[in-house]
Each structure stands twice: as C-alpha cells, then as structure tokens.
Amino acid sequence: MSVPHFEPVRLVSKWTLPSDPMTDQSRPGRKRSEQSRLAILAATLDLVAEAGYGTLTVEGIAARSGVGKQTIYRWWPSKADVLLDALATKADLFVPIPDEGTFRADLAGFLGSTFELGEKAQVADTLRALMAQAQIDPDFGKRFREDFLNRRREALGTIVERARERDELPAEVSSRTVIDVVFGTLWYRLLATREPIGRDLAGELVALLADHGASTAEIR
Amino acid sequence: MSVPHFEPVRLVSKWTLPSDPMTDQSRPGRKRSEQSRLAILAATLDLVAEAGYGTLTVEGIAARSGVGKQTIYRWWPSKADVLLDALATKADLFVPIPDEGTFRADLAGFLGSTFELGEKAQVADTLRALMAQAQIDPDFGKRFREDFLNRRREALGTIVERARERDELPAEVSSRTVIDVVFGTLWYRLLATREPIGRDLAGELVALLADHGASTAEIR
Amino acid sequence: MSVPHFEPVRLVSKWTLPSDPMTDQSRPGRKRSEQSRLAILAATLDLVAEAGYGTLTVEGIAARSGVGKQTIYRWWPSKADVLLDALATKADLFVPIPDEGTFRADLAGFLGSTFELGEKAQVADTLRALMAQAQIDPDFGKRFREDFLNRRREALGTIVERARERDELPAEVSSRTVIDVVFGTLWYRLLATREPIGRDLAGELVALLADHGASTAEIR
Amino acid sequence: MSVPHFEPVRLVSKWTLPSDPMTDQSRPGRKRSEQSRLAILAATLDLVAEAGYGTLTVEGIAARSGVGKQTIYRWWPSKADVLLDALATKADLFVPIPDEGTFRADLAGFLGSTFELGEKAQVADTLRALMAQAQIDPDFGKRFREDFLNRRREALGTIVERARERDELPAEVSSRTVIDVVFGTLWYRLLATREPIGRDLAGELVALLADHGASTAEIR
DNA sequence: TGATAAACGAGACGGTACGTCTGGTCTTCAC
DNA sequence: GTGAAGACCAGACGTACCGTCTCGTTTATCA
Structure with missing residues (x-):
C-alpha cells in the first residue's frame, strides 16, 4: 500500500491572476x-x-x-463572483486526492475532507447560495461550473479512474455516473434535505459503489 | 407479477385549497x-x-x-410560489407509483416518467429556478421542500419500502440514502452538469441499487 | 332702532335632500x-x-x-363632500343676520358669530381642508362655492346692502369689494397666518369699512 | 417726491442654496x-x-x-416643493418695493406688479395649488409660509411702515391688519371667487386704506 | 520634479422593480 | 334594492439597488 499522496486542487480566483494590474508592476498608475x-x-x-x-x-x-x-x-x-472569490480566499477549499491503494479508502478520504467543509455552516450556506445563483445567472453559472464544480469533478475523477483500472467498480456504471452519484448525493443533502452530511453516508456510498465489484469478484 | 397499479402523487397548490374564498361560498363579498x-x-x-x-x-x-x-x-x-403553482397546475406533475413486483421494474418506471418531465426544457428550467430560489429565500425554501420535494420523496419511498420488504436492497444502505442517491443524481444532472437525463442513467442507477441484492441472491 | 332680526342661513347638505331614497318612502327596496x-x-x-x-x-x-x-x-x-356634509350636520353653521340699525353693529354681530366658529379648532381645520380641496378638485370647488361660500356672501351681502342704503359705506368701494375684504381677511388669517381671529379684528374692520363714511359725514 | 426705488424680494429656492452639493466644489463625488x-x-x-x-x-x-x-x-x-421651486425659478416672482413718497402711489405700484403675476393663468393656478397643498401637508405649509408668504408680507410691510411714519394710515388699524386686508382680499379673489383681479380693486383698496388718513388730514 | 495614468472613496445619475396604499368599480350574500 | 364584505384593475407612492458616470484625491511610472 503506497504512502498517501495529496494533490490538492487549488481554487484560484479568476480575478486575482498574475496578469492583474494589482501585481503587474509595469503599468503606470x-x-x-x-x-x-x-x-x-x-x-x-x-x-x-x-x-x-x-x-x-x-x-x-x-x-x-x-x-x-x-x-x-x-x-x-x-x-x-465576489462571494466565490471570498470563499476561495478565506475558507480552505483545498481538497486532497488520497491514493491509498483501494477505492474504498480513497473515497472515504475524499468524502471525509469534503464533509469537513460542509460541516462549517458558513461554507455550506455559501455553497448553497452559489449553486442557486448559478441557476439564475447563466454567465455566473458557466464560471461556477468551470472554476469550481469541474475542478472537484476532476479530483474525484482521478480517484475513480484509479479504481476503474483496479477493476473495483461495477462495469455497468460509467465513471461519469459514479461521480454524478457521489456529488449528486452530497449536493442533494445540502440543497434539499439540509441534513448534516454525516460520516455514515461515506460508508453507505462506499458500500454502494465499491462493494459491488468486490462481491461479484468474490463469487468468481 | 401483479397488474401495474398507479397511485399518482397530486401536487395541489397550497394556495388553491377548498377553504379558499374562491370556492368558499358562505362568506360575503x-x-x-x-x-x-x-x-x-x-x-x-x-x-x-x-x-x-x-x-x-x-x-x-x-x-x-x-x-x-x-x-x-x-x-x-x-x-x-406563483411559479410553483403554475407548474403544478399547468404542467403535468402527476407521478405514477408503479407496482410491478420487482424493484428493478418499479424504479425503471418511476425514473421513466420523471425523465419525461425533465426532458421538457421548460419544466427543467422552472425546476432549476425553484430550487435556486429555495436556497435564497428561506421561507419559500420551506414551502418548496414540503409541498414539492417531500412529496416526491414519499412516492419513491413507497417503491423503496416494497423493495426493502422483498429484500432487494443492500442491507448496508438505508432507504433514506437510496432515495437521496436517486434524487441527488437527478438534481445534480439538472443543476450542475445540465446534461440531458437519458434512459441509460436509469439502467445505471438500477444496476447500482438493485443488482446488488440480485447478485447476492444468485450466490444462494 | 329695530328689534334684532335673525335670518339664519341654513347649510343643507346637497346629499340629504327630500328626494333622497333616505326620506323618500315611496320607492321599493x-x-x-x-x-x-x-x-x-x-x-x-x-x-x-x-x-x-x-x-x-x-x-x-x-x-x-x-x-x-x-x-x-x-x-x-x-x-x-362627506366632510362638508359632516361639518354641516354636526357643527352649528347657522349664521344669524343681525339687523341692529347700523352697519357698525350689524357687522360686529356677524363677525362675532363667525369668530365663534373659527375659534373651534376642529371647525377651522375642516374649513381649511375644504378650501384646499376646492382648489385641487374643480368639481368639488364648484359645489363648495355654491353650497357654502356663496351662501355666506349672501348673508353678509344683506347687511352690506342695508348699510349702503343708509349711506354708511364709502362710495368708492363697491359692495362686492366690501364683502371680499371681510371674507378675504378672515380666510387669509385662517389659511395663511393661522393666527386666531380675535375680537379686535372686528373693531379694525369696522373702523376701516364703516367709520370712513361716518367721519366724512360728521365733517359736513 | 423721491426717485422710485426698487428693492426686489428674491424668492430663492431653499433647495438651491450655495451650500448645495451642486455648487459646493469641495466635497467628493x-x-x-x-x-x-x-x-x-x-x-x-x-x-x-x-x-x-x-x-x-x-x-x-x-x-x-x-x-x-x-x-x-x-x-x-x-x-x-418642486412646484414652488419651479415657480420661483421660471416665473418672475420678483416684487419691486416702490418708494414714491405716498402710500397711495406705493400701494398702487405694489398691487400693480402683483396683479401682473395673478393675471397669468398659469401662475394663478400654481399659487392656488400651493396654498391648497399648504393646508393639507403641514410640513409644506410651514415652508410655504416662511419661504413665500412671509416674504411677500415683509415687502408690503416696508411700504406700510413708511406710510405709518407719514401718518397716512388710520390709527385704529394695525399695520399687520392692513397687510392682512390687502393680501386677504387678493387671495380670496384667487381662491374663492376666482374672478380676475382687476386694476379697479387697487383703487378700491387704496381708497379704503389710504384715503382715510387723507380725509382726517384735511380736517386739520 | 513634473506630467501622465490608474485606482481610490464618494456620491449623483437614469433606471427598474419592489411591496404598499388608495381610488373607484364590481360582485356576492344577507336582510 | 340596500348594505357590509371584499375582490378587482389601475396606478402612484416612496424605497432599495442596479450598474454607470463624474468628481477630487492619492499613488504610482516615466520622462
């Protein structure tokens, strides 16, 4: 089993890039x-x-x-966009990408650090507001998907692809759908039921997504 | 295999109940x-x-x-609230609760009729807006959850409970989480990826949630 | 010197005339x-x-x-119109027309009973409001002038005409202007200076309007 | 007989004073x-x-x-207040204060320039409306009295005081009442009878207010 | 060191929609 | 058919923000 490896996904504000006048020293003014x-x-x-x-x-x-x-x-x-920037700057939105060797452990680690974020009421409220605004303002919606949602998808995608290579996932379910199921459940709890996202949810999702392949594998 | 039985879930507007002045004939004015x-x-x-x-x-x-x-x-x-009422009145939000004898078939039926709604762009846009507004306006959020979201949960809950009794569901996953996974995935596709919710998703969800029990059954 | 004679000016509400359904018993309903x-x-x-x-x-x-x-x-x-009616009904708007034999005495009597009205704050406020509304609403203005203002003018006109016959008024000033000066001063105090209309004003107006002729007469 | 001297009474809008942001250059924004x-x-x-x-x-x-x-x-x-400001800005509300040496001539001059204003239907209509609003809205009433009515009173007051020093006014009538009689008659014609304020009224008022002293002077 | 340039706090601007209020009309049921 | 109740269309109220546009001021670069 390899040493845990973390590749944090950085959420850099689009509005604070190095080409900004803020950091660009060459111009007058x-x-x-x-x-x-x-x-x-x-x-x-x-x-x-x-x-x-x-x-x-x-x-x-x-x-x-x-x-x-x-x-x-x-x-x-x-x-x-100000709010998204504030969240990225003040809150710690780094998401480690664990590499423990099994999908079970990687998913549990990923969900765990995600839960920590969601448990902070202020962060959860802000995420709800941003997802809402993304529906109402199409321009912001595009930025929100590209700058935030897709980055998280890519992080989980790395984990899922590793599991796919290890044949730990059910063949009938595409990797994309696995990602949708995980994030979908999280967001649904955030937006719709507003119930705290507990640790037990991690176990249930792992059982649903990871144990499947395991059980059929054991039959063979 | 039983004859299909449908118990439609009616979305009656809170603002058009029989005690309304509209229908109440007794008052003056x-x-x-x-x-x-x-x-x-x-x-x-x-x-x-x-x-x-x-x-x-x-x-x-x-x-x-x-x-x-x-x-x-x-x-x-x-x-x-006007928009939610309009959706409930004009669009066909009836959702049949199939009873085909297997979770596989019931879930497929439930998802199928849900897909039909989601495929109508106007309905999908409206649902997105309502879910967004529910995040921004807490009072409406409460009404949206009670009048819409929870009713849909109850409909799916009926199906899930029947499957639970038939031992078709993985024991490690609570019925509540099954519901969260289904609706979560649907809403996530609606809100985040905005990709059409195709029939194949139904198959994948069925595989994930229902085949689990099937595979253990085969072991026996 | 004749015995004082009073011809009260009745302010009957236009909206409470005998042909009203209120008093007209013959109609059905x-x-x-x-x-x-x-x-x-x-x-x-x-x-x-x-x-x-x-x-x-x-x-x-x-x-x-x-x-x-x-x-x-x-x-x-x-x-x-409601307010004018209310004033006419509740407040005592009767105005006696004294006939004491001299303009001096008649005017003093007329002004005295007018002052009594104006000293009641509620009556004064209402009169201000009615005069104001008469400026803004032309239809009401016409009714206000005919039903209220002109009746008061006619009352004072009777007094002035008697004085004119007795040659008690300055020849250079028309009867109409005498009336305008009297009511003008009263209304101006009511509307513009909002100072109480005291008894001394009566003396001043009498001096101005009545003593004129008297003094020249005495010279002859 | 002195050379006519004019001290125009300026109606400066309360809302356009030099301390306004409009003219005050020092403030930011x-x-x-x-x-x-x-x-x-x-x-x-x-x-x-x-x-x-x-x-x-x-x-x-x-x-x-x-x-x-x-x-x-x-x-x-x-x-x-907008309307009052508009009237003060657009219409010529300057009122000269003549100093011809006799009350008769000064009053005639003052009334003459006042008549000119009142003869303009638009100005007369506006004045009616402002006086009406002053009755209905107490706050505006206070401003209307201070910014408009009292300034006109002061202008006439100057004329009256000069006449008083020359002993041209009846001793029984206070200067305040003289002013009330003049403006009262003008406003009453404007508000109540709505008849045009002709030149002859000037003669009548002069006869009433000024000739009195003249006649007694002749006796001496 | 001065000219030029940009960002700053301040705040007025033309707009738009808000949610409330009142006007005057219309409809219903009770008397 | 009157009267109380109250819903209706209409439209102005005064407020709140929007996003833009000057202002005078401050802080930088460059000549």
Missing part, C-alpha cells in the same frame, strides 16, 4: 489596493453570515468594507 | 376570480419560457396577465 | 340607513381631528364607521 | 446636475399647465423630464 480587496471579501462573508445571500447587495458590501461601489464593479463581474 | 388566477399562472409560465426566471417580475406577470399587482400579492407570498 | 349615514359623518370628523385631512381616506372612513366603501361612494361624490 | 434640475422644474410647470395640480405626480415629472424618481426625492421633500 496606482496599483490595486490589496487592503480594499481583502476588506471586500471579508465584508462579503460577514454579510452573508449575518443575513444570508438573499439580502446581500453590492451597496452593502461597499458600505461595510468602506469602499466605493466602482471598486467592486471594477474587479468582479457580479456579487456572486 | 366578491369571489376570487378563477379567470384572473389562470391568467396569472399562464403569464408566469410564458414569461419564464421567454426570458428565464432571472428576469421574471411581479410587475411583468401583472402586465402580461392584465391583472392588478395587488391581486398577485393577495394570493401568493412570492413570485416563486 | 331597503331604505337608506340613517345609522350608516351618521356613522360615516362622525367617523369622518373623528379622523380629520385625529390625523388631519391629508391622511383622510374613503377606506379609512369605511373601516372606522363599519360601513362598506360602496355605501360612501353611493351617496357622496368625494370624501370632501 | 459627482456634482448635482443642473441640467436635470432645470428639466425637472420645466416638466413640472408643463404638467401643471396641461392637466392641473390634481393630476401632477412625481412619476409624471420624472418621466417627462427624463430623470430618475430618486433624483427628485433626493432634492425636494415633496412635489409641492
């Missing part, structure tokens, strides 16, 4: 204020925690952070 | 206008179909349906 | 409810006294008097 | 738009001229002037 940027992100998380995403406004963020509205509009295309 | 009610629901679906939920406004609904704004506010607490 | 009528008028005066004419609404009158809105609209063309 | 301000005032006068004060709405002013409603609410407390 005042540089982007890192202080304002952090104040905006902090104010955003505060406001969502206090009153929910439904009452979050750009004006409110500007007022709370002591910043002009234009400074927000200059750097983010919508308040949902 | 003008009765609720059924004509206005239908015009509002039709206009709502039209507007969502034309420009999406993001641009749906109460003012727009009132203007399109030739109704005063107050008439909308009088009967529905939010525009999302 | 339920008779007009005197109870409702009085409740409406009382509620109107109460509401104006409590919160002023600016916040007076037909809905408020209906609610306070326990009457349907339609009952108000059926009998009065506007809320200002 | 965008300056008040003079273009919008003028468009609002022009639209207001237009709308009152077209359909009367009764149908004047803030929405209408905003639509006609191509301005956001908030811009109106930001600078004026009510639509009546």
Whole structure:
C-alpha cells in the first residue's frame, strides 16, 4: 500500500491572476489596493453570515468594507463572483486526492475532507447560495461550473479512474455516473434535505459503489 | 407479477385549497376570480419560457396577465410560489407509483416518467429556478421542500419500502440514502452538469441499487 | 332702532335632500340607513381631528364607521363632500343676520358669530381642508362655492346692502369689494397666518369699512 | 417726491442654496446636475399647465423630464416643493418695493406688479395649488409660509411702515391688519371667487386704506 | 520634479422593480 | 334594492439597488 499522496486542487480566483494590474508592476498608475480587496471579501462573508445571500447587495458590501461601489464593479463581474472569490480566499477549499491503494479508502478520504467543509455552516450556506445563483445567472453559472464544480469533478475523477483500472467498480456504471452519484448525493443533502452530511453516508456510498465489484469478484 | 397499479402523487397548490374564498361560498363579498388566477399562472409560465426566471417580475406577470399587482400579492407570498403553482397546475406533475413486483421494474418506471418531465426544457428550467430560489429565500425554501420535494420523496419511498420488504436492497444502505442517491443524481444532472437525463442513467442507477441484492441472491 | 332680526342661513347638505331614497318612502327596496349615514359623518370628523385631512381616506372612513366603501361612494361624490356634509350636520353653521340699525353693529354681530366658529379648532381645520380641496378638485370647488361660500356672501351681502342704503359705506368701494375684504381677511388669517381671529379684528374692520363714511359725514 | 426705488424680494429656492452639493466644489463625488434640475422644474410647470395640480405626480415629472424618481426625492421633500421651486425659478416672482413718497402711489405700484403675476393663468393656478397643498401637508405649509408668504408680507410691510411714519394710515388699524386686508382680499379673489383681479380693486383698496388718513388730514 | 495614468472613496445619475396604499368599480350574500 | 364584505384593475407612492458616470484625491511610472 503506497504512502498517501495529496494533490490538492487549488481554487484560484479568476480575478486575482498574475496578469492583474494589482501585481503587474509595469503599468503606470496606482496599483490595486490589496487592503480594499481583502476588506471586500471579508465584508462579503460577514454579510452573508449575518443575513444570508438573499439580502446581500453590492451597496452593502461597499458600505461595510468602506469602499466605493466602482471598486467592486471594477474587479468582479457580479456579487456572486465576489462571494466565490471570498470563499476561495478565506475558507480552505483545498481538497486532497488520497491514493491509498483501494477505492474504498480513497473515497472515504475524499468524502471525509469534503464533509469537513460542509460541516462549517458558513461554507455550506455559501455553497448553497452559489449553486442557486448559478441557476439564475447563466454567465455566473458557466464560471461556477468551470472554476469550481469541474475542478472537484476532476479530483474525484482521478480517484475513480484509479479504481476503474483496479477493476473495483461495477462495469455497468460509467465513471461519469459514479461521480454524478457521489456529488449528486452530497449536493442533494445540502440543497434539499439540509441534513448534516454525516460520516455514515461515506460508508453507505462506499458500500454502494465499491462493494459491488468486490462481491461479484468474490463469487468468481 | 401483479397488474401495474398507479397511485399518482397530486401536487395541489397550497394556495388553491377548498377553504379558499374562491370556492368558499358562505362568506360575503366578491369571489376570487378563477379567470384572473389562470391568467396569472399562464403569464408566469410564458414569461419564464421567454426570458428565464432571472428576469421574471411581479410587475411583468401583472402586465402580461392584465391583472392588478395587488391581486398577485393577495394570493401568493412570492413570485416563486406563483411559479410553483403554475407548474403544478399547468404542467403535468402527476407521478405514477408503479407496482410491478420487482424493484428493478418499479424504479425503471418511476425514473421513466420523471425523465419525461425533465426532458421538457421548460419544466427543467422552472425546476432549476425553484430550487435556486429555495436556497435564497428561506421561507419559500420551506414551502418548496414540503409541498414539492417531500412529496416526491414519499412516492419513491413507497417503491423503496416494497423493495426493502422483498429484500432487494443492500442491507448496508438505508432507504433514506437510496432515495437521496436517486434524487441527488437527478438534481445534480439538472443543476450542475445540465446534461440531458437519458434512459441509460436509469439502467445505471438500477444496476447500482438493485443488482446488488440480485447478485447476492444468485450466490444462494 | 329695530328689534334684532335673525335670518339664519341654513347649510343643507346637497346629499340629504327630500328626494333622497333616505326620506323618500315611496320607492321599493331597503331604505337608506340613517345609522350608516351618521356613522360615516362622525367617523369622518373623528379622523380629520385625529390625523388631519391629508391622511383622510374613503377606506379609512369605511373601516372606522363599519360601513362598506360602496355605501360612501353611493351617496357622496368625494370624501370632501362627506366632510362638508359632516361639518354641516354636526357643527352649528347657522349664521344669524343681525339687523341692529347700523352697519357698525350689524357687522360686529356677524363677525362675532363667525369668530365663534373659527375659534373651534376642529371647525377651522375642516374649513381649511375644504378650501384646499376646492382648489385641487374643480368639481368639488364648484359645489363648495355654491353650497357654502356663496351662501355666506349672501348673508353678509344683506347687511352690506342695508348699510349702503343708509349711506354708511364709502362710495368708492363697491359692495362686492366690501364683502371680499371681510371674507378675504378672515380666510387669509385662517389659511395663511393661522393666527386666531380675535375680537379686535372686528373693531379694525369696522373702523376701516364703516367709520370712513361716518367721519366724512360728521365733517359736513 | 423721491426717485422710485426698487428693492426686489428674491424668492430663492431653499433647495438651491450655495451650500448645495451642486455648487459646493469641495466635497467628493459627482456634482448635482443642473441640467436635470432645470428639466425637472420645466416638466413640472408643463404638467401643471396641461392637466392641473390634481393630476401632477412625481412619476409624471420624472418621466417627462427624463430623470430618475430618486433624483427628485433626493432634492425636494415633496412635489409641492418642486412646484414652488419651479415657480420661483421660471416665473418672475420678483416684487419691486416702490418708494414714491405716498402710500397711495406705493400701494398702487405694489398691487400693480402683483396683479401682473395673478393675471397669468398659469401662475394663478400654481399659487392656488400651493396654498391648497399648504393646508393639507403641514410640513409644506410651514415652508410655504416662511419661504413665500412671509416674504411677500415683509415687502408690503416696508411700504406700510413708511406710510405709518407719514401718518397716512388710520390709527385704529394695525399695520399687520392692513397687510392682512390687502393680501386677504387678493387671495380670496384667487381662491374663492376666482374672478380676475382687476386694476379697479387697487383703487378700491387704496381708497379704503389710504384715503382715510387723507380725509382726517384735511380736517386739520 | 513634473506630467501622465490608474485606482481610490464618494456620491449623483437614469433606471427598474419592489411591496404598499388608495381610488373607484364590481360582485356576492344577507336582510 | 340596500348594505357590509371584499375582490378587482389601475396606478402612484416612496424605497432599495442596479450598474454607470463624474468628481477630487492619492499613488504610482516615466520622462
């Protein structure tokens, strides 16, 4: 069994890339204020925690952070992007990709670190709001899928592909569907039942997805 | 093998119950206008179909349906409730509960009729918007869960319980989780990947959830 | 010097004439409810006294008097007419026309009974509101002038004409202008300066209008 | 006989004082738009001229002037204040204070320039509406009295005080009452009889108020 | 060291929709 | 047929935010 290997998936804000005026020193003019940027992100998380995403406004963020509205509009295309950026900056969205040698262990590890995130109420509330906004605002939806959802899919995809090579998965179920089942169940609990995502769910999902192949293998 | 039995799950609008002034003949005063009610629901679906939920406004609904704004506010607490009502009234949200004798067949039937709904782009768009709004507006969220989501869960629950009695389900996985996995996968495809929910998904879910028991049965 | 003679000017509500369904017994159907009528008028005066004419609404009158809105609209063309009716019914708007033999005494008597009215704050507030509404609503303005203002003018006109015959008025000033000066000063104090109309004003007006002729007469 | 001296009474809008953001250059932020301000005032006068004060709405002013409603609410407390401002800005409300040496001539001059205003139907209609609104809205009433009515009183007061020093006024009548009689008669004709205020009224008022002292002077 | 350039806090701008309120009408049941 | 009840269409109210647009100021680069 190999030593656990972690390849964290970094969620880098699209709006804080190296080509930004903030870090690009070559141009004339005042540089982007890192202080304002952090104040905006902090104010955003505060406001969502206090009153929910439904009452979050750009004006409110500007007022709370002591910043002009234009400074927000200059750097983010919508308040949902600010929130996604705040989440990526403040919360720890690193997701380790374990490599324990068995699908059972890898999935349990992946789900475990995911649960830790979901158990933080503020993170869970924010994720709900972002998924909601992604439905209502198509442009943000595209960015949310590409910058967040797909990165998580790729992380789990790595695990699933390893299991597929080890023949640990039922042949009738495509890798894509395995991923959909895992994330689908997680998101459904987050969005629909709003019940805490406990450790036992990990066991059940493992039993459903991993034990299948194991049992038929044992028959042979 | 028993004759297929269907127990449709009716989605009755909370706002159109028999105790409404609309149908209650005993009170004095003008009765609720059924004509206005239908015009509002039709206009709502039209507007969502034309420009999406993001641009749906109460003012727009009132203007399109030739109704005063107050008439909308009088009967529905939010525009999302109007839309949910419109969906329940106009679209066919009846969901049969098949009873074919095997989980495999029942689940396939349930998923099949669910797919039919999801394949209608207008219905899918509306469901996305409602689930989104349920995250943003907590009050509507509660109503959406109770009036819509939980009713669907109960329908599938009936099927799952029958399968449980026939010992067709893996013992390690609770009935609740089975339901979560099914709906979770459906909603995840609707909200996150936005890929059409094809018939093959039914087969995969059946394989995952139902074949498990089958394989152990074969061992015997 | 003749015995004082009083010809009171009656302000009869246009909306309570003998041909009304209220008093007309010959027509079929339920008779007009005197109870409702009085409740409406009382509620109107109460509401104006409590919160002023600016916040007076037909809905408020209906609610306070326990009457349907339609009952108000059926009998009065506007809320200002209700208020005028209420004033005429509840307050004592009788104005005696004294005939003491001199303009000085007649005018003093006329102004005295007018002052008594104006000193009642509720009556003064109502008169202000009615004059205001008469400016904004042309239809009511016409009725207000005919039913109220002109009747008062005719009363004073009688006094002035008697004085004119006795040669007690300055020849350069028409009777019409005398009337305008008297009522103008009263209304201006009511509307513009809002200062109480004291007894001394009577003396000043008498000096201005009556002593003129007297002084020149005495020279001769 | 002194050379005529004119001290015009300026009606400066309370809402356009030098400390306004419009003219105050020191504060940060965008300056008040003079273009919008003028468009609002022009639209207001237009709308009152077209359909009367009764149908004047803030929405209408905003639509006609191509301005956001908030811009109106930001600078004026009510639509009546907008109208008063419009009248002060667009119409010529300057009132000269003549100093001809005799009360007779000064009053005639003052009334003459006042008549000119009252003869313009649009100005007369607006004044009626403002006086009406002053009765209905106590807050505006206070402003109307202080910003408009009292300034006119002070102008006439200057004339009256000069006449008083020259002993041209009847001793029994206070200066305040003289002013009340003049403005009262003017306003009464405007509000109650709605008859045009002709030149002959000036003669009659002069005869009433000024000739009195003259006649007694002749006795001496 | 001064010119140029960009970002900043501030806040006014034209808009849009909100949810409420009132007007005046219409419909229903009870008397 | 009146009267209370109350739903109806209509439309203005005053507020809240939107996203944009000046402002005067601050902070940088470059000549």
